[in-house]
Amino acid sequence: MRHDSMRARNLAVVLGEIRGAGPLTRAALAERTGLTKTTVSKLVSDLLDAGVVAENGAVRGGERGRPGVAVRLSGHRVATLGLEINVDYLAVCVVDLTCSVRLRRTRSAGNRDSRPERILGELRELAESAVSEAEAAGLRITGAALAVPGPVEHGLLRNAPHLGWRDVRVADLLDLPFEVDDFDVDDFEVDNEANLAALGELWFGSGVTDFLYVSGEIGIGAGLVVDGSVFRGTYGLAGELGHVVVEPDGPACRCGGRGCLEVYAGQDALLGEVGSIPDLVARLEAGDRAALAACERAGWALGLALTSAVHLLDPGMIVLGGVFAPLFPWLEGPAGQALSGRLGQMRRTPPRLAVSAIGPDAAILGAAGLVIQRVIADPAGVLGL
Amino acid sequence: MRHDSMRARNLAVVLGEIRGAGPLTRAALAERTGLTKTTVSKLVSDLLDAGVVAENGAVRGGERGRPGVAVRLSGHRVATLGLEINVDYLAVCVVDLTCSVRLRRTRSAGNRDSRPERILGELRELAESAVSEAEAAGLRITGAALAVPGPVEHGLLRNAPHLGWRDVRVADLLDLPFEVDDFDVDDFEVDNEANLAALGELWFGSGVTDFLYVSGEIGIGAGLVVDGSVFRGTYGLAGELGHVVVEPDGPACRCGGRGCLEVYAGQDALLGEVGSIPDLVARLEAGDRAALAACERAGWALGLALTSAVHLLDPGMIVLGGVFAPLFPWLEGPAGQALSGRLGQMRRTPPRLAVSAIGPDAAILGAAGLVIQRVIADPAGVLGL
Numbered sequence: 001m002r003h004d005s006m007r008a009r010n011l012a013v014v015l016g017e018i019r020g021a022g023p024l025t026r027a028a029l030a031e032r033t034g035l036t037k038t039t040v041s042k043l044v045s046d047l048l049d050a051g052v053v054a055e056n057g058a059v060r061g062g063e064r065g066r067p068g069v070a071v072r073l074s075g076h077r078v079a080t081l082g083l084e085i086n087v088d089y090l091a092v093c094v095v096d097l098t099c100s101v102r103l104r105r106t107r108s109a110g111n112r113d114s115r116p117e118r119i120l121g122e123l124r125e126l127a128e129s130a131v132s133e134a135e136a137a138g139l140r141i142t143g144a145a146l147a148v149p150g151p152v153e154h155g156l157l158r159n160a161p162h163l164g165w166r167d168v169r170v171a172d173l174l175d176l177p178f179e180v181d182d183f184d185v186d187d188f189e190v191d192n193e194a195n196l197a198a199l200g201e202l203w204f205g206s207g208v209t210d211f212l213y214v215s216g217e218i219g220i221g222a223g224l225v226v227d228g229s230v231f232r233g234t235y236g237l238a239g240e241l242g243h244v245v246v247e248p249d250g251p252a253c254r255c256g257g258r259g260c261l262e263v264y265a266g267q268d269a270l271l272g273e274v275g276s277i278p279d280l281v282a283r284l285e286a287g288d289r290a291a292l293a294a295c296e297r298a299g300w301a302l303g304l305a306l307t308s309a310v311h312l313l314d315p316g317m318i319v320l321g322g323v324f325a326p327l328f329p330w331l332e333g334p335a336g337q338a339l340s341g342r343l344g345q346m347r348r349t350p351p352r353l354a355v356s357a358i359g360p361d362a363a364i365l366g367a368a369g370l371v372i373q374r375v376i377a378d379p380a381g382v383l384g385l
Numbered sequence: 386m387r388h389d390s391m392r393a394r395n396l397a398v399v400l401g402e403i404r405g406a407g408p409l410t411r412a413a414l415a416e417r418t419g420l421t422k423t424t425v426s427k428l429v430s431d432l433l434d435a436g437v438v439a440e441n442g443a444v445r446g447g448e449r450g451r452p453g454v455a456v457r458l459s460g461h462r463v464a465t466l467g468l469e470i471n472v473d474y475l476a477v478c479v480v481d482l483t484c485s486v487r488l489r490r491t492r493s494a495g496n497r498d499s500r501p502e503r504i505l506g507e508l509r510e511l512a513e514s515a516v517s518e519a520e521a522a523g524l525r526i527t528g529a530a531l532a533v534p535g536p537v538e539h540g541l542l543r544n545a546p547h548l549g550w551r552d553v554r555v556a557d558l559l560d561l562p563f564e565v566d567d568f569d570v571d572d573f574e575v576d577n578e579a580n581l582a583a584l585g586e587l588w589f590g591s592g593v594t595d596f597l598y599v600s601g602e603i604g605i606g607a608g609l610v611v612d613g614s615v616f617r618g619t620y621g622l623a624g625e626l627g628h629v630v631v632e633p634d635g636p637a638c639r640c641g642g643r644g645c646l647e648v649y650a651g652q653d654a655l656l657g658e659v660g661s662i663p664d665l666v667a668r669l670e671a672g673d674r675a676a677l678a679a680c681e682r683a684g685w686a687l688g689l690a691l692t693s694a695v696h697l698l699d700p701g702m703i704v705l706g707g708v709f710a711p712l713f714p715w716l717e718g719p720a721g722q723a724l725s726g727r728l729g730q731m732r733r734t735p736p737r738l739a740v741s742a743i744g745p746d747a748a749i750l751g752a753a754g755l756v757i758q759r760v761i762a763d764p765a766g767v768l769g770l
Contacts, residue, residue, distance in 0.1 A: 151731065159731050210619045222697075226619055233699020234595045234611055240696035243731060245689050247633060256730035257692065304630050307642070308693050311625035312607075314618025345641035346536070346544050346628060 007043075008380035010035060014043045015052065015379050018073055023056045025068030044071055050385050051077025051140070052097065052375075073098050078375060078383065079134055081144035082368030084193065085123060085170075087111050087162040087218035092126050093361065094134045094141070095368035097375065099203065102139065103130055104361065113164035120173045142375060142382055145367035146170060147193040149219050151237040155190055158237070161254035162218045189370060193363045194239055195230050198223025200366030201319055203373075205357045210316025212309060213356070214241060214302075215363070216324035218267045224313050231313070242266065244305040264301030267323050270294055277323050284330050295330035302331060303338020310343055310351055321356030328355040392428075393765035395420060399428045400437065400764050403458055408441045410453035429456055435770050436462025436525070437482065437760075458483050463760060463768065464519055466529035467753030469578065470508060470555075472496050472547040472603035477511050478746065479519045479526070480753035482760065484588065487524065488515055489746065498549035505558045527760060527767055530752035531555060532578040534604050536622040540575055543622070546639035547603045574755060578748045579624055580615050583608025585751030586704055588758075590742045595701025597694060598741070599626060599687075600748070601709035603652045609698050616698070627651065629690040649686030652708050655679055662708050669715050680715035687716060688723025695728055695736055706741030713740040 010033075017032050018024060026044055030037045047053040054074035075096035084091040088111065094103040107126055111119050123146075131141050148170060150160030157168045170190045198213035202225055209228040215221045220242030224231040232238055242262040243255050250259020263269060267277070272294055274280045283291040306318060320328055336353050343350040356362060375382045395418075402417050403409055409417070415425045432438040439459035460481035469476040473496065479488040492511055496504050508531075516526050533555060535545030542553045555575045583598035587610055594613040600606045605627030609616040617623055627647040628640050635644020648654060652662070657679055659665045668676035691703060705713055721738050728735040741747060760767045 158733075161730070231616065234701040235699055237732065238697060238699035240731065243696045243727075244693040245631075245727070248631065248689050255727075257727035304633050305693075308629040308690075309697055311628045312623060312694055312697050314620055314623035316619040342628075342630070342640075342642035345546070346625065347622065348543075 004380075008378065010039065011043055011046065011380045011385060012376075012378055014040060015047060015073075015376055018047075018053055018071055019376055022053075023070035023072035025070050027068055029071070046385055047071075047379070050379070050383055052379055052383065052385075075100050075102075076138060077140055078142055079139040080368045080371035080375070081127060081130065081134075081141050082147070082196075082364035082366070082371075083123060083127060083144060084147040084196075084363045084367065085111065085119060085163075086147075086149055086193065086363075090119070090123050090126055091361075091364050092123075092130045093364040093368055094130055094139065095365065095372060096139065097372060099369065099372060101361075101365070102137065103133055104364070105130055106360075111163055116163075116165055116168045116170070116173055119163075120170065124174060143188065143371035145189040145191065145196065145370045146174070147196040147363035147367050148190060149193050149217060149221070151240065152190050152192050153235050153237060157190065159255075160219075189367075191367075191370075192221060192223075192236075192239070193217070194221025194241075195223040195232070196364075196366035196370065197221075197321055197362035198225050198230055198366065199369055200358060200362035200364070201225075201321065201356055202228065202366075203369040204365045205319070205362075206354075208317065208319075211319050212306075212313060212315035212317075212351075213319050213321055213362070214306075214324060216265065216267065216320065216322040216327075220262050220266055222309065224315055226316075241305055241309055244308050246301045246304050261301055261305040265298035265305075270298050270323065270327065277326055281326050284327075292330065295327060296334050298327075299331040299334030300338060303335035304342075306335065306339055307342045310339070311346070315351055317352045317354060319354050319356050321358075321362050322360060325356050325359050389765075393763065395424065396428050396431065396765045396770060397761075397763055399425060400432060400458075400761055403432075403438055403456055404761055407438075408455035408457035410455050412453055414456070431770055432456075432764070435764070435768055437764055437768070437770075460485050460487075461523060462525055463527055464524040465753045465756035465760070466512060466515065466519075466526050467532075467581075467749035467751070467756075468508060468512060468529060469532040469581075469748045469752065470496065470504060470548075471532075471534055471578065471748075475504070475508050475511055476746075476749050477508075477515045478749040478753055479515055479524065480750065480757060481524065482757060484754065484757060486746075486750070487522070488518055489749070490515055491745075496548055501548075501550055501553045501555070501558055504548075505555065509559060528573065528756040530574040530576065530581065530755045531559070532581040532748035532752050533575060534578050534602060534606070536625065537575050537577050538620050538622060542575065544640075545604075574752075576752075576755075577606060577608075577621075577624070578602070579606025579626075580608040580617070581749075581751035581755065582606075582706055582747035583610050583615055583751065584754060585743060585747035585749070586610075586706065586741055587613065587751075588754040589750045590704070590747075591739075593702065593704075596704050597691075597698060597700035597702075597736075598704045598706055598747070599691075599709060601650065601652065601705065601707040601712075605647050605651055607694065609700055611701075626690055626694055629693050631686045631689050646686055646690040650683035650690075655683050655708065655712065662711055666711050669712070677715065680712060681719050683712075684716040684719030685723060688720035689727075691720065691724055692727045695724070696731070700736055702737045702739060704739050704741050706743075706747050707745060710741050710744050 030040045056070040075098035078097040082093045091106045151158045194215040213223045222239040222241035243260045247259035251263045253260040339350040415422045441455040460483035463482040467478045476491045536543045579600040598608045607624040607626035628645045632644035636648045638645040724735040
C-alpha cells in the first residue's frame with residue numbers, strides 16, 4: 001500500500017517533468033527528480049507500456065555530453081473527451097495527451113425549453129461516434145468532462161434558464177459509451193460552460209494566467225482565472241456576469257430579474273431579426289444601422305457590467321469569447337469607453353480588453369483539458385498503471 | 386541553520402496545538418505532535434520564557450489519568466497593534482495573544498481632502514500613547530497593521546477618494562514608535578479597511594468562515610471570505626462594492642463614475658442634513674419620513690449592488706458592518722427584497738443577510754488579529770526566539 005502510493009507519486013513526478021521540460025533522457029530525469037536511475041527506468045518503462053510517453057527516436061545529447069534516448073509525452077494512445085450542451089448546439093472534441101485536438105464535431109440543435117433526456121440522448125450519440133472514431137485511430141479515451149450553460153453545484157445543474165432546465169443531475173442521465181478498462185463515473189465532471197471555457201483559454205489560448213473570460217452565447221457567463229486557477233466562490237456559482245444588473249428597471253430577464261446584462265448583450269438581443277452571427281457580421285461590415293445600434297447598446301451594457309465586475313473581482317485582463325469574439329471590433333469601442341470612463345480614477349489603467357484566440361471551442365477544449373490535467377497529475381490512479 | 390529552522394517549525398507546531406486545543410500537558414503535546422517529551426519540554430520552556438504561554442496553575446488530569454501541569458496561551462506579554470485611518474476618525478487597539486482586546490482608542494478627525502503627512506502624524510501620536518499604555522501594563526507590542534479606506538497594491542494606497550489621497554506610500558510616512566527589540570518595518574502591513582474588517586469578523590465575530598463582509602462608512606467596501614481566506618483578486622483590489630453600478634445615469638460619484646452604490650448608501654447619502662448616525666437612528670425610531678426614505682433608498686441600492694455581487698462572487702452569506710450595523714433594522718427589508726426578488730430563480734435561496742457582531746471595531750481588530758496570526762504561525766521568526 002505504502003509502496004504503491006510512493007510509486008504513484010513518483011510516476012506523477014516523472015511524468016510532470018517530462019511534460020514540463022521534455023524531451024528528457026532517463027539520466028536527466030534521475031537528476032531532476034532525485035530518484036535513482038533504476039527507479040526512473042522502471043517508471044519510464046511503465047509509462048512507455050501505457051502509451052503515455054514515447055522515445056524520441058533521434059538520439060540527442062544527454063547530460064554531460066553522453067548520448068541518450070530522450071523521452072517525451074506521447075499523443076498516440078491516451079486521450080480525453082470534451083463535451084458541451086449549449087442552447088443552440090451540441091459539441092464534442094477529443095484531445096490527446098499532448099493537448100493536440102484530434103477530432104471536433106458540432107451539431108446544431110434547438111435546445112430551448114427542451115427535455116433533458118432528449119438532449120442528453122443526442123449528446124450521447126455524438127459522443128459515441130467521436131469515441132468510435134478516436135478508438136479506430138488507436139486512441140484510448142480515459143475520461144470526459146461536460147460544459148453546460150448554467151451554474152453547477154456538486155454535479156447538479158442548478159438552473160439553465162434558456163434550456164428551461166432546473167436542478168438536473170446531468171451526469172446520471174448521460175450514460176456514456178466508453179465503459180472501457182478502468183473508466184468509471186468519477187472520471188466524469190460537469191461544470192459551468194464559462195468556467196470550462198476560461199480553462200480552455202488558459203491551456204489552449206494566449207498563455208496569460210490572470211484574466212476574466214467572458215463567454216457570450218444565448219446566455220452570458222464569466223470565468224475568473226487568478227494565477228492559473230479558476231475562482232469558484234463558496235458554492236461553485238461565481239461568475240454569473242450575465243445577470244449583473246445594468247439597469248434596475250430594464251427589461252425582464254429569464255432569470256427573474258430585470259435589466260440584467262443578458263437582455264442587452266445576449267445573443268438574442270444582438271441578433272434581433274437577423275438569422276445568425278455570420279449574418280450579423282456581414283450587416284455590420286456593410287454599415288447596417290440597426291446592426292450597429294444593437295452592437296453599440298450591447299457594448300455599452302457590457303462595459304457597465306464589466307465595470308462592476310472589475311471593482312468586485314479585480315481581473316488581470318478581460319478576454320471576450322463566444323459570439324463576442326467575431327463581434328469584438330464593434331463591441332470593443334463602447335465597452336472600453338464605459339470601462340475607462342468609470343474606472344479611471346480607481347486604478348492606474350482599466351484592465352485590457354482582448355479577444356479570445358480559440359473562439360467557440362473554448363468550453364470543449366477546457367473540458368477535455370481538465371481531464372488531461374488529471375492524467376498528468378495522477379497517471380497511476382486515472383490510467384490504472 | 387538546519388537545526389534552527391527545524392526548531393522554528395517545531396515551536397510553531399507546539400504553539401499551534403496549544404492555541405487550537407489547549408490547555409495541554411507536556412505529555413499530551415508530545416503525543417499530539419510526535420515530538421519527544423524532552424524536545425517538547427525544551428520548546429515549552431522557551432515559550433514560557435518569552436511569555437507566549439503560561440502554566441495553568443491548577444493541576445489537571447493528564448493523559449491516562451496521570452496528573453500534570455497544563456500549558457495555555459498567555460495574554461500577559463505578547464500583544465499587537467491595530468490601526469485605522471478613516472474619513473472621520475482615527476482608531477487604534479491593542480490585542481493580546483489570546484485575542485483579548487486590551488485597549489481601544491478612537492479620535493474624531495476631519496480627514497476629508499487632507500494632507501497624508503498631517504493625518505499620519507496624528508495617527509502616530511495616537512499609536513504612541515497606546516503603546517506606552519500597553520507597555521506600562523507589561524505588554525510587548527510585536528507588530529502592527531493599518532486599515533485605510535481604499536485599495537492597497539503592494540503597500541501603496543492607490544486611491545482613497547474621500548481622503549483625497551492617491552498613490553500614497555503610507556508605511557513610509559508612518560514612522561512608528563515601537564522600535565523595540567526585533568521589531569522592524571516588515572512586521573507592519575497596510576491593507577484596505579474592508580479586507581481587514583472581514584478578517585476581524587472572521588476572528589472576533591460569529592465564527593462563520595464563508596461570507597461577504599460589507600463595510601458601510603463614508604465609503605463602502607467589501608471583503609469576501611471563502612473557507613476562512615480573504616479573496617483579493619489579481620492585484621489585491623477586489624471587493625470595491627461601493628463602486629458597483631446601481632444606475633448607469635445616476636448622480637456623479639467621487640470615483641469618476643456615475644450611480645455607484647456609494648452615492649445612494651454611503652454615510653453622506655444616509656445622513657443628508659442629519660448630524661450623526663446616532664441622530665439618524667433616533668429619527669428612524671421616531672418615524673421621521675425623510676430618514677426612513679433615505680434608508681429605504683439606501684437599502685434598495687444595497688440590494689441591487691449585492692445582487693450583482695452575489696452573481697459574481699457567490700458568497701456564503703452577507704454580513705453588514707460599519708454604519709450599516711446600527712441601521713440594519715431599516716436596511717434589511719428593502720435590501721433583502723431586492724435580493725430575493727432578483728436571485729430567486731438562479732439559486733435555491735439568496736444568501737442570508739446578517740448584522741456584524743463586532744460593529745465599528747472590525748477593521749482595527751482584523752489588523753491586530755493579522756499580526757497575532759503571524760506570531761502563532763512563526764513565533765521564532767516574529768519574536769526572535
